Amino acid sequence: MKCWWLTQRELVVLCIFFSILLLDGDATVTAARPLDMESNSRRNLLANGLGLTPPMGWNSWNHFQCQIEEKLIRETADAVVSSGLAALGYQYVNLDDCWAELNRDSQGNLVPKASTFPSGIKALADYVHGKGLKLGIYSDAGTQTCSKTMPGSLGYEEQDAKTFASWGIDYLKYDNCNDDGTSPKERYPVMSKALLNSGKPIFFSLCEWGEEDPATWAADIGNSWRTTGDISNNWESMISRADSNDQWASHAGPGGWNDPDMLEVGNGGMTIEEYRSHFSIWALAKAPLLIGCDIRSMSNETYEILSNKEVIAVNQDKLGVQGKKVKVDGNLEVWAGPLSDRKVAVVLWNRGGSKATVTANWSDIDLKPTTIADARDLWAHSTQTSVEGQISADLDSHACKMYVLTPHNDHSGPVILG
Numbered sequence: 001m002k003c004w005w006l007t008q009r010e011l012v013v014l015c016i017f018f019s020i021l022l023l024d025g026d027a028t029v030t031a032a033r034p035l036d037m038e039s040n041s042r043r044n045l046l047a048n049g050l051g052l053t054p055p056m057g058w059n060s061w062n063h064f065q066c067q068i069e070e071k072l073i074r075e076t077a078d079a080v081v082s083s084g085l086a087a088l089g090y091q092y093v094n095l096d097d098c099w100a101e102l103n104r105d106s107q108g109n110l111v112p113k114a115s116t117f118p119s120g121i122k123a124l125a126d127y128v129h130g131k132g133l134k135l136g137i138y139s140d141a142g143t144q145t146c147s148k149t150m151p152g153s154l155g156y157e158e159q160d161a162k163t164f165a166s167w168g169i170d171y172l173k174y175d176n177c178n179d180d181g182t183s184p185k186e187r188y189p190v191m192s193k194a195l196l197n198s199g200k201p202i203f204f205s206l207c208e209w210g211e212e213d214p215a216t217w218a219a220d221i222g223n224s225w226r227t228t229g230d231i232s233n234n235w236e237s238m239i240s241r242a243d244s245n246d247q248w249a250s251h252a253g254p255g256g257w258n259d260p261d262m263l264e265v266g267n268g269g270m271t272i273e274e275y276r277s278h279f280s281i282w283a284l285a286k287a288p289l290l291i292g293c294d295i296r297s298m299s300n301e302t303y304e305i306l307s308n309k310e311v312i313a314v315n316q317d318k319l320g321v322q323g324k325k326v327k328v329d330g331n332l333e334v335w336a337g338p339l340s341d342r343k344v345a346v347v348l349w350n351r352g353g354s355k356a357t358v359t360a361n362w363s364d365i366d367l368k369p370t371t372i373a374d375a376r377d378l379w380a381h382s383t384q385t386s387v388e389g390q391i392s393a394d395l396d397s398h399a400c401k402m403y404v405l406t407p408h409n410d411h412s413g414p415v416i417l418g
Contacts, residue, residue, distance in 0.1 A: 048201045051223035053316045054257045055171070055203060055288045057092025057136065062233070062262050062292025066098035066147055069116035070124050077128045079296045086133060088307055089316060090291065092171050092203075093128050094136030100150035108156060110139075110163055125168035136171030136203070137164060141187040142178035152178060153191060161194035161202075169202055176208040184208040185217060192221035205259065205288075215248035219256040224288055231261035233269030235398065239351060242281045249322040249337075252286055258322060259288050266293030266302035273399040276379065279305050280347050280402045283315035284323035284335055310378040311402060314345045323347075327364045334360040344373075344405040350395035358401075359392040365405075373405040 058076060060068045077093050080086045099121070101111040112121050121137065128135040139145065139160060140152035153160040153174075164172060174191055176184060188206055195202045206218050206225040218225035227248050228241045245260035252258045263282060265275045282289060291306060298306070314323075323337025323345055331352030337345050344365055348358035362369055375384040375391055379402060384391075386408070393401040 047196065048204075048223070050201055050203045051255050051257065053254070053318070053320065054286050055092055055205075055224065055290065056089045056312070056316075057094060057134070057171075057289075058090065058291040058295060059092075059094040059096055059136070059173070059262050061096035062231075062264055063267055063294050065096075066149065068095060068098060070119055073124060074127055075296055077131045077133055080133060081131050083295060083298075083303065083307075085291075085295065085307060086131070088309060088312055090289070090306075091132075092134050092136045092290070094138070094171055094173060094290065096138045096173065097145045097147045097175070098149050099138065102149060102151070104151055104156075108159060110151065110156075110160060113150075120167075121169070122167040125170075129168060134170035135168065136173065136205075137167075137169045138173045138175065139191075140175040140177055141184065141191065141208075142176065142180070144178040146175055146177035148178070154180060154187065157191045157194040158197065161191065161198040164195075164202060165198035165200035169200075171203040171205065173205045173207055176211070184212055184214070188218070189221045207259075210244065213248075215251035215258055219251065219253075222256065224257040224259045226259045226261060228260045231264060233264040233267045235270055235274050238264065238270065238274070238278050242285070243325075245285060245287065246325050249285070249324045252320070252322040254318075254320040257286055257288060260285065262288070262290040262292045263306075264292055265305050266291070266295075266298045271398065272301050272305075273396060275302070276305055277349060277398060277400040279308070280311060280378075280400050281335060281349070283311045284337055284345055284347050284402070286315060286320065286322040286337075289315055308378065310376070310381070310404070314339065314378070314402075314404065317345075327360065332356055332358045334358065334364055336360065336365040339404065342407055346391065346403045346405060347400050348391070348393045348395065348403075349400040350397060353397050355394065355396050357392055357394050359390055361390045367405070367407070372408045374408070376404045376406070378402040378404060 073093060080090055099113060099117060101113050105111050125135040142152040142154050144152050192204055195204055204222045206214055206222040208214055209229045210227040214225035215227055228244045231237050231241050241260040245258050248258050265279055293302060317339045319340045321338050323335055325333055326336050327334035333349045333351060335347040339345055346360050346365060348360060350356050350358055362371055373387050375387045
């Protein structure tokens, strides 16, 4: 399969991005956001200045579902800092469903659940902010959330956005259950505008499960958008989300990211090799890195995966181009994408059931055949110098290798084709 690094849209994005940086060193992400090729002019994304790189943090749902309370959230914030994860860029501590009472108060306000969040959400936000972190919350573009244990925000967008802002909320995950039958394209912009009017920048994460191809329209209204249904803690679910997300790679960029759902690393349903592959592909695909396990009690192996600085650096690379699947040979795959400073990130992945050799030829990843590069193995933390023509690895079942290739000279590096 031939890899064409940059589509026409991506080329325009990069030209705009670097032109603005040259004109104004303080230019915000909003000015660098991809523009719709069908329109001569479009307003900037959200104008909230958030999401220059994919968000990193933690979310309660994958491990705890509805079993959340303020002590857990405070302890999680403590653990994010004490483990060193905060220093690596994990900054959001996000509540998912089930944090509020079933009914609003007499003024129509959302009410934190008294039995589990007795101190209130503002006090929790103050605690999390005191740790140098940010607090995220959850609502729904319907009359109730997916659990049906709390109200949704449909019809209350302005009121809820102002409530979230008054509490100090930094991130909103906005789900798609129990709606009124109208398109998400009609319901989600209402909350987007309400957040803009709230008086506080709030990262807006759309979660309509990819049903109406949000990658094609959500860049105007959100900082990330789910491209898939919910992930489950098993190999087949993980790889299907990776594949579904991959088709939308050209629509991601600084300010707005494709989201194949939260990480399952550490939840026990996959092997260490499978979790390492999970984390590698999410990082390469510039997906949000939202931890979904109980980090208060994570294993050393889980921590080793989640804390890999070199893999995180690929995800957080300022160029902001989503890596793609570029070669398929049965169950053997090569995924790759360009990075800043003419570097290239490459994942060799054996999705089959037995050991196999996976090879990326330079032609697969749009390097000139004469390119000589150093290959940094991001999991072994070792470097092969002066690699020519291709890179290969013998991989166990479901295992991967992840590299960053650095060309030797100014004229042999990644080529923008097509």
